[in-house]
Amino acid sequence: MELSGAEIVIQALKDEGVEHVFGYPGGAVLHIYDALFQQEAVRHILVRHEQGAAHAADGYARSSGKPGVALVTSGPGATNAVTGIATAYLDSIPLVVISGQVSTPVIGSDAFQEVDMVGITRPCVKHNFLVKNVHELAETIKKAFYVATTGRPGPVVIDIPKDVTDPGIKIPYRYPKAVELRSYRPESKGHRGQIKKAVDMLLTAKRPMIYSGGGVVLGNASEQLTRLTRLLGFPITNTLMGLGSYPSDDQLFVGMLGMHGTYEANMGMHECDVLIAIGARFDDRVTGKIATFCPHAKIIHIDVDPASISKTVSVDVPIVGQVKPVLEVMIELLGENNTKPDRDALDKWWKQINHWRSINCLDYDKKSDKIKPQSVIETLHDVTGGDAFVTSDVGQHQMWAAQYYKFTKPRRWINSGGLGTMGFGLPAAIGVSIANPDAQVACVTGEASILMCIQELATALQYSTPVKVINLNNRYMGMVRQWQEFSYGGRYSHSYMEALPDFIKLAESFGHVGMRIDKPEDVRPALDEAFAMKDRTVFMDFITDDSENVYPMIEAGKGQHEMRLPPGMTTKRELA
């Protein structure tokens, strides 16, 4: 088979099993778009801004477990995608981003729409390639998918100069079945001796904690995590990225941990004597002040990326390996071990945890005559049966979604945890909907975040992705306002959103349904009505209490045990 470079790109995507590409055409990728036009196997989703392409491909990947693919042109097309690439990088999401480049003879001459994409993305990709020769194209694409999806996943950029895709030059095409890189050996099942050491340590624990993160989601190891946790009967907390990997309606689940985690999760972390971190990376939003992080604990850490281990927190038993096979061995060794968890100690520990739990730290005023954002999320959970895909933007609404939508399945909670990218939610939701056409998809957002990628409402119409936008509109950049209230004497510097659009008309002008909800009693009927419109995008503008804050909170510089609770709530530090 003889193909041009442009045809090779498309054929390689087909051979890779890619069904959807999110992109936006431009000069440097016109040959590729022409090849795309002449086939039907790879479906192209035209976004309205390249940031949206990267986020949509990201949402597609997070919800499906398959790599997301974006296609953008050179120069501004490429730079627009960078925020989306960095978002995927910080959350280890497998993306392959194909960017056009100016023709090889003019690279470096400041040609029209030229930018050094490989240079710009170097610090925010797992790897990137500049393909200077059409003969290297097929193999490079194979390598890109291999690198993006194996080990600790991440985005890979393939920068392709226009002349490399020249339709006039045809060469024999062969897509490699597999590639090997002598410098990259990502697969690791973990050292059995280390796993055994970890099991022994777990069985000596009197006050254990399981702390698991996004690695469990990425590594498709929810089932193993759930089995291990139940086998041990230990309390488990999830990071923001790990929510859904353990059913949050389970008694052993003590909620999210970290800056806006539950009181019981953070106190449990602080008081535990053995901590097992599974696919989590001791992010600063989790640890709070490092000096007082888990002061009594021996720490076991399972991670596929050796560089994650002992990066910020020293660990006692490191296990480098993919979470799933490591947990399987752990379960097997537990079964063989004659020692059992110390039930008496555990009972005492659970008594203590339940004592912390009893303050009900996520309680809020349910009798308010204003709409409480928390109640919108709880109602959303009810209306969707707890089974929706929920994407979010970044800020207060993100934390409320994480706290109050009790996720019970992995890949259902889709947010920018690492980079914290406002504008992520809507395009990500479109990507989720493309990957899961029959699923309920909600984008929980705020009136500030949603404006950062609002143009994607047009994409939602074109491809009939029935996303329900849950806009928690408090007229503020809420999280900025909250920090200004707590730490800057209430000087609300540029955090109030004046001149907001009429979101109803805005949604309608894009061809969608708009709803405004400003009374608590209307929240449920409105959500029922919106989700009954199965084939429509509905923009729901909830006018919420503008003074509401996210509680509980570990303020900057504080330790896990120094949580700020909602006004009127008191701590229960002492043992039960």
Add this chain to the structure above:
Amino acid sequence: MRHIISLLMENEAGALSRVAGLFSARNFNIESLTVAPTHDPTLSRMTIVTRGNDRVIEQITKQLNKLIDVVKLVDLTDSSFLERELMLVKIQAIGEARDEIMRLADIFRSEILDVSPTTLVVEVTGASKKLDAFLAALKKDSVLEVVRSGATGVARGDKALSI
């Protein structure tokens, strides 16, 4: 503590910038860096001199290993090793100072590569400390130019960094 990290990487465009970029992006210290192809033209050998406590050095080696282009890596300072750096120094040398510099060059077993009526160019090779010592022995205002290659090194004995 000073560490010398030696690594093999794919001899490909952009590989050097990945390493250099990693050091600046992660706020790692870099004292010197040298790179050139090896007897296997597909591989380049890089020597990096850096400083940091054990935790920092551990992160540096892990992050370097994580780069897709890095094939193999060793911290030479973990065991016995040889270190060599090359330095060219252009020195103002008039009158009595000329003899003094030539004597000094002799002591350091260095070579005089260029002679002009007013200057000498001296080549000094050795561990970086020796080069520092040579510079310290010179009168400060006599030094016109210092060109150092950065340290390179190799482990002693039969251990070899190869694939």
